[in-house]
Structures are given as C-alpha cells and as structure tokens.
Amino acid sequence: MKIAFSPCPNDTFIFHAWVHGLVPDAPQLEVTYADIDVTNQIASMAGVDAPDILKISYAALPWVQSDYALLPCGGALGRGCGPLVLTNSSLNRSNGDAGRVSGAAALSGRRVAVPSERSTAYLLFRLWAAQQVPGGVGEIVVMPFHEIMPAVRDGLVDAGLVIHEARFTYHTYGLHLLQDLGSWWEADTGLPIPLGAIIARRSLDVHAIADWIRTSVEYAWAHPEVSRDYVMSLAQELSPEVAQAHIDLYVNEFSANLGEDGYAAVHALLSRAAEAGLVPKVDLAALRW
Known part of the structure; x- marks a missing residue:
C-alpha cells in the first residue's frame, strides 16, 4: 500500500509503527516523504500511480473529496498550534496624515511570503486578512518553507507565513510575531x-x-522511545528538543479521533472558505462515514 506524508516529526512519530511492521494485520507500506505542498498536488491528480493514503492540507480537501475520504485520525489538528505571521521589525510605518500604522493594518499593500497557495495556513491567512487588514495585503510570494524566514530576515519580503517548527525557531532569525x-x-x-x-x-x-x-498512533504514545531514531533521521536538522516539542504540540487527542470538536472545526473552516469563494463548495455531511 502506498502512502505519502511529510518528514516532519509529528507525521513520522504517528506512522512509525505501521511503517516498521508493528501494526498487526496491516499491509506493508511503500512510503514517499514529501512536503505537504507536494502531497496536495499529488492528491489533486488522483492518477493510478497516486498514493493510496496521503497527508494533505485541510484547505486542499475540497479538490479531492470525490476520490479520497477524510480519515478521522492521524492528522494535525489542535489548539495553540496555528500558523504564524512574522516580520523582521514591528512593521510600524509612516502613513501620512493617518500617522503610525502597526499590527495587522501595517500589512496593507505589503509583500508576504507563503509556503503554498493551497495550504491551510494560507487559507487561514486569507480569512484573517480579509477581516483584519484594510485594503488587503499586496503581493503574495510563494516560496519553499525553509526559505521564508531568511527572506523575511533579509528584507526580501515584508512578512512571512510559517508553520510547524518555525514556532520554536523564529526568534533565532531575529523575527517578530505579528x-x-x-x-x-x-x-x-x-x-x-x-x-x-x-x-x-x-x-x-x-x-x-x-x-x-x-x-x-497508540503504539507511538505507548512506546515513544522506539520511534526516536526514525523521527530524528528525517527531522531535517532539527534538534531533539525541537523535534520533541513539535510532537508534543501536534500529536494530541485529535490524532486518535477527530471527535465532535474536530469535525466542527473542519466544517467551520471549509464552509467559511467556500462562502468567501476561496475553495470549492464541499459536501460537509460526506466528510463523515
């Protein structure tokens, strides 16, 4: 059975047991490790060679719902784990007669780097910006995730949208949380x-x-030390401490079962986005089976 997920610590922690034949009666997995922007694109193709199972952004779900079913476990959903908008300064600026502009309003007309145009992070950013940024942001620049913080630091863009381990490392680039x-x-x-x-x-x-x-998932929780070498071998130069913080944040109760709050969150995101014309309308009732 073919599967594609990211090399991020939360994914490798969750799938370690199955990948290594520790799940009774489960078929052997043929794994493709790819960033979520790549898996979003692979899923949208849905060809005969596409994986049987994939980790994708919830924002990409409306484009693949006819071919793929949402599973109620294994994903990334939680509290206190959202994407961040970062700048290399307070972004206060002179605004003529309006005086000083700061906070979300300072992004008006600015150049912002994002890791993908079909990610949940970008979808949340667009919903937030429509509500909070007068006149909207300026140019959106798509670039690989690992290039965003250096680009913000070096002034190539005014702000950057980041996810995952950047929550723990952005301060090392001298960046500010907007x-x-x-x-x-x-x-x-x-x-x-x-x-x-x-x-x-x-x-x-x-x-x-x-x-x-x-x-x-349950095996990973019961035997966290068993997956450590596998997780770190794919952790893209993260320190063990950052990798563990990543796991602690993103692997939680929703990893085992979306539950009522989880499905409500998915419904809220996709229905809001569809109403705003950002994604195709989805059959929300068909998300459960």
Whole structure:
C-alpha cells in the first residue's frame, strides 16, 4: 500500500509503527516523504500511480473529496498550534496624515511570503486578512518553507507565513510575531485549528485503514522511545528538543479521533472558505462515514 506524508516529526512519530511492521494485520507500506505542498498536488491528480493514503492540507480537501475520504485520525489538528505571521521589525510605518500604522493594518499593500497557495495556513491567512487588514495585503510570494524566514530576515519580503517548527525557531532569525493565526481562529470560532488531514482512496477499506492508523498512533504514545531514531533521521536538522516539542504540540487527542470538536472545526473552516469563494463548495455531511 502506498502512502505519502511529510518528514516532519509529528507525521513520522504517528506512522512509525505501521511503517516498521508493528501494526498487526496491516499491509506493508511503500512510503514517499514529501512536503505537504507536494502531497496536495499529488492528491489533486488522483492518477493510478497516486498514493493510496496521503497527508494533505485541510484547505486542499475540497479538490479531492470525490476520490479520497477524510480519515478521522492521524492528522494535525489542535489548539495553540496555528500558523504564524512574522516580520523582521514591528512593521510600524509612516502613513501620512493617518500617522503610525502597526499590527495587522501595517500589512496593507505589503509583500508576504507563503509556503503554498493551497495550504491551510494560507487559507487561514486569507480569512484573517480579509477581516483584519484594510485594503488587503499586496503581493503574495510563494516560496519553499525553509526559505521564508531568511527572506523575511533579509528584507526580501515584508512578512512571512510559517508553520510547524518555525514556532520554536523564529526568534533565532531575529523575527517578530505579528499574528498567531491559531489564536485568532480559536478566539473567533472557539474551535481547534484544522491543519493537516489524512485521506485514503474511497475504493479501499477506509475503516480498516483508520483502525491501522489509530493503532500506530497508540503504539507511538505507548512506546515513544522506539520511534526516536526514525523521527530524528528525517527531522531535517532539527534538534531533539525541537523535534520533541513539535510532537508534543501536534500529536494530541485529535490524532486518535477527530471527535465532535474536530469535525466542527473542519466544517467551520471549509464552509467559511467556500462562502468567501476561496475553495470549492464541499459536501460537509460526506466528510463523515
């Protein structure tokens, strides 16, 4: 069975047991490690060679729902784990007669780097900016995730949208936090933040796949030390401390079961985005099975 997920510590921690044959009766996995922007593109193609199971952005789900089912476990959804908008200064600036402009308003007309145009992070950013940035931002520049913080630091862009381990490392680039989009989302909706989804081909036994993933998650929690070498071998030069902080933040109760709050968060994100014309309208009822 083919699967594609990122080399990030939360994904490798979750899937370690299944990848290494520690989940009873589960088929052997053929793994492709790829950043989520790549898996979003792979899923949208849905060809015969596309993986059976993928980790994608919830924002990409509307484009693949006809071919892939959302699984209720294994993804990234939680509280206090949202994307960040970073700058290399307070971004205060002179605004003529209006005086000094700071905070979200300072992004008006500015150049912002994002890691993908079909990521949940970018979708949250667009929903937030429409509500908070007068006149909207200026140019959006798509660049690889690892290039964004250096670009902000060096003044190549005015601000950057970052995810995952950047939450723990952005201060080492001398950057400033302009907005935690997760905090905004939670305050605005009262719901957790839906980031990454696990999907499987509808033609497969999605119930069995969900059971195998949940077993892999539970094994990881019961034996955290067993996956350590595997996680660190793919952790892209993260320190063990940052990798563990990453796991602690993104692997949580929703990793085992989306539950009512999890599905409500997904419904809220995709329905708001569809109403704003940012994604195709989805069959929200069909997200559950």
